[in-house]
Amino acid sequence: MSDQLLKFLFRDAPVRGEIVRLQESWRQMVANHRYPAPVTRLLGEVTAAAALLAANIKFDGALILQIQGNGPVRLLVVEVQPQMRLRATAKLREAAVIDEDASLQALTNPDGDARCAITLDPTGRRPGQQPYQGVVPLAGESIAQVLENYLRQSEQVESRLWLAADGSAAAGVLLQKLPQEGGAAAKPDVDAWQRVGALTATVTTAELLALTPEALAHRLYWEEQLQHFAPVAPRFECNCSRQRSGRMLLALGRDEVDSILAERDDVEIVCDFCSARYAFDRVDVAQLFAAGTTSGFGSTEQPH
Numbered sequence: 001m002s003d004q005l006l007k008f009l010f011r012d013a014p015v016r017g018e019i020v021r022l023q024e025s026w027r028q029m030v031a032n033h034r035y036p037a038p039v040t041r042l043l044g045e046v047t048a049a050a051a052l053l054a055a056n057i058k059f060d061g062a063l064i065l066q067i068q069g070n071g072p073v074r075l076l077v078v079e080v081q082p083q084m085r086l087r088a089t090a091k092l093r094e095a096a097v098i099d100e101d102a103s104l105q106a107l108t109n110p111d112g113d114a115r116c117a118i119t120l121d122p123t124g125r126r127p128g129q130q131p132y133q134g135v136v137p138l139a140g141e142s143i144a145q146v147l148e149n150y151l152r153q154s155e156q157v158e159s160r161l162w163l164a165a166d167g168s169a170a171a172g173v174l175l176q177k178l179p180q181e182g183g184a185a186a187k188p189d190v191d192a193w194q195r196v197g198a199l200t201a202t203v204t205t206a207e208l209l210a211l212t213p214e215a216l217a218h219r220l221y222w223e224e225q226l227q228h229f230a231p232v233a234p235r236f237e238c239n240c241s242r243q244r245s246g247r248m249l250l251a252l253g254r255d256e257v258d259s260i261l262a263e264r265d266d267v268e269i270v271c272d273f274c275s276a277r278y279a280f281d282r283v284d285v286a287q288l289f290a291a292g293t294t295s296g297f298g299s300t301e302q303p304h
C-alpha cells in the first residue's frame with residue numbers, strides 16, 4: 001500500500017493519533033500542473049491535513065478544505081470524498097511571482113484577510129440544504145498551526161499537527177487529546193499529552209515523507225503501547241464529468257455561452273483538478289439548454 005492512513009490509540013495515554021502518507025495519489029494530483037515548489041509543498045500539506053481531518057470525523061459525505069486570499073496563490077481546494085477519494089487544486093494569480101522560500105502568509109495572505117474554510121457536505125444533501133461550514137482566519141506560520149487553532153475552536157479538542165510535502169509525497173501526523181477516563185482502574189497520566197507530543201515533535205520532514213505510516217509510528221512510539229486500526233488506502237479520484245460540466249454551462253447562462261461560441265467553434269471546460277477537457281459545440285449547447293430548461297435541473301453545482 002503506497003498510500004496509507006493509519007489510526008491508532010495509545011494504551012497508556014488518553015491520546016489518539018493518525019498518520020497519513022500519500023505518494024501515488026499525490027503524484028497524480030500534481031502531475032498535470034506545473035506548480036512552483038512552494039505551492040506544491042503548501043497544497044500537499046493541505047491535502048495531507050484534509051485526509052487526516054476527514055478520517056477523524058464520523059460523517060457520511062465530503063470534506064472540503066479551502067483557502068482563499070489575495071496572495072499569489074488565490075485559491076487552494078482539497079476535497080475528500082467518502083472512502084478517502086481525494087482531489088486537490090491550486091489557483092495562482094496570473095503572472096504571480098513566487099519566491100523559492102515563500103511563507104504561508106506570503107503565498108496566500110499578504111493583506112491579512114485570507115480565510116480557511118472547512119465544509120462538510122453530507123451525501124445526498126437536498127437542494128436548499130446548507131452544508132456545514134467552519135471558517136477561521138489564516139493566522140499562523142504554517143497550515144498546521146492554522147488547523148490546530150481551527151480544531152481547538154471548532155471541536156474544543158487539544159490537537160497537534162505535523163505536515164510535510166514535496167513533489168513525490170504528502171504526509172502528516174495528527175494527535176488529539178481525549179477526555180481522561182475516570183474509574184478506579186484508570187491511572188491518571190497528566191503528562192501523557194506532553195510526552196506523546198514531545199515524541200512526535202522529533203519527527204523530521206524527511207521521515208514524514210520517506211516512511212510508511214506504520215514504520216513512522218514504530219519509530220516515534222516504540223516505547224509506547226499502541227492499538228492500531230486497519231489502515232485505509234487514500235486514492236486520487238476526480239468526480240468531474242461531462243454532465244457536471246454541462247451544468248456549469250447552464251449556470252453561466254445561454255447569453256454568456258453564446259458569446260463564447262461567437263468567437264470559437266466550441267466552449268471547453270477544463271477540470272481544475274484532473275485537467276480533463278469537456279468540449280461543447282453549438283449542437284451540444286442547443287441540446288443542453290433545451291434539456292436543462294425543460295427538466296429544470298441543477299444550478300446547484302459550483303463552477304470550479
Ligand SMILES: [Zn+2]
Pocket residue numbers: 238239240241271272273274275276
Ligand atoms: Zn476532473
